[in-house]
Amino acid sequence: MxxxxxxxxxxxxxxxxxxxxxxxxxxxxxxxxxxxxxxxxxxxxxxxxxxxxxxxxxxxxxxFDNFVQAWKSANMGLAFRNSAMILVVVLIGSILTGSMLAYVLDRFKFFGNGLIRNLFLVASLLPGIAMQVSVYQIMYTLGWINSLPGYMVLMCGTDVISIYIFIQFFENIPKSLDESAIMDGCTYFGVFFRILFPLLKPAIVTVMILKGVSVYNEYYMANMYLQDKNRYVTVATSLFKFTGPMGSQYNYICAGVIITMLPALIIFILCQKQIYSGLTQGAVKG
Amino acid sequence: MGERKKSKFVKWIASGKVNKRLCIFTFMLIPVALLIVFTFIPFVNMVGFSFYDMKYLGDREFVGLKNYADVFSREDCFQALKLSLYYIAASFIQLALALYFASVLSFKTKGGGIFKGLMFFPYLVCGIAVGFIFKFFYTRGFVLDTVLQWCGFDLENLPYWLKDTSINNISVAATSVWRYMGQNMVLFIGAIMSVDASLYEAADIDGASAWHKFWYIIFPSIKTIIVLNLILAITGSLSVFEPPYVITNGEFGTGTYFVIMDRLAHASQKVGLASAMAIVLLVIILIATVLQKVAFKYFFGDGDEEAIRTVRKRKKLERQRAMAQGMQSDAAKGGAGI
CATH class of the missing domain: 1.20.5 (Single alpha-helices involved in coiled-coils or other helix-helix interfaces)
Known part of the structure; x- marks a missing residue:
């Protein structure tokens, strides 16, 4: 039995x-x-x-002829250079502004603190594509169509998830650390830049990965605001080259697709763990 | 003298209160300015645009609510929201698959890391690349057709995956499952891993089956994140844009609401109508979000507070218990489940 x-x-x-x-x-x-x-x-x-x-x-x-052909016809050398520049500037910009905002929101009680948090939350509910209907007009008024710096500034904007990741991280750093530094005569700026910012490293890595992937893959706004494809092509928009007369020559198209995927693949293999944990962290509050 | 004045000024700046305010102001300046310029001013503008017949440049004409009437009466606008049903169905399938693979991969599995990586990687591929990959994948006689022929299907009987209107929306929605399933899976794995491991060990000792472990340990502890993802799935399905935009460009009846809106705004320059479309969907999304939040609170509580439903259930149980002796055992059985 x-x-x-x-x-x-x-x-x-x-x-x-x-x-x-x-x-x-x-x-x-x-x-x-x-x-x-x-x-x-x-x-x-x-x-x-x-x-x-x-x-x-x-x-x-x-x-490798397809790769060479795809690289040349889609002007990928320039595309990689532009994308690299955009990535560096946008990552530095959004990490600095995001962590500074998180510091202020987490450490200080002041009139409007809750309001600003809510504004960012509401902003995350508005679908980006819908907003572009009128953001286009703003970019036009600012003269930022076909301007790499303009596109970079736009990309630095609202990003609730990274702000939340930073706020979460600040919550876990004891306030006594700030207070003792203030007692020693440090200013609030000093507290942030000398003491807290270096401690943020894990959160910065997380935000870098999440934001980096989304900036590298962004094509809708790049296509709309960087219209001069001979000068301002990015890696993602370089693929648009293949929609026209080359529309069915998939041996070239696939080579182009593979080239654009390679950086993502390399980063993925190198930082798998950080990507997974970053995503999980970003989702808890987001 | 000058030096002393300067040091006084520095001291004043560095003094607690002033320094604090200065810090708050400068640190918030850029992010809040960006938020206002690129989100809230455009939003206000968009509300204004929606009452005009206009292009980006040139004259505009006030038309009142005509654009809103058009959104609901035109054949191509509001009808497109029906396509959301395909994407809602797809996202439910996606969540179910993600949950299954997450519960499998959370336990010791040979090659688990590789499977996880393979299924996650599509998330990192650029949208345009996904578009090309699937245009290629679905082309007549190409990848999908070949695989199906291996399985014994006849090419004659297979539909044109992207042109046949009876199936093309399913084909396009499937690519979204392909792309985002792995991301959901990683989130679920994270949630499952945060459950106390001793629970699983205890279950193993008691000889619990895999299904029991899933139903009594995993599911209750990640219920919240599942519901959150369901909520996101519904709002996300209303605003689907990318899959049809990059694969079919909205042709052959695959144009979702936002694809139509994008075309109206940027190709036909009907900015007023497009703005009205955007506002209508925003209102729908806001209503959906609020409803879902209320429902969420009702079923799962808000952090420390108990869910309203649980409280009611318990009170009901207590009443029953007091009322009849005979019913006591049943009520206690139900009570143990809470």
Missing amino acids: TTEIYWTKKVRRIVVTVLKYLTLLLGGFIAVLPMAVCVITAFKSPEEYASSNVMDLPKSWTY
């Missing part, structure tokens, strides 16, 4: 395990398939692409 129970339990466990790995394999397969086919296609010469099935493996894995 007991052996019977033992065996049914064992069989059940094996079935559950097999099902578990089957579903995982299926999930992984579906996640990878669309991208994997892109990689395959990017290594096929135009003739090979035209003659073979999309799922056939390429004849040679060292055929």
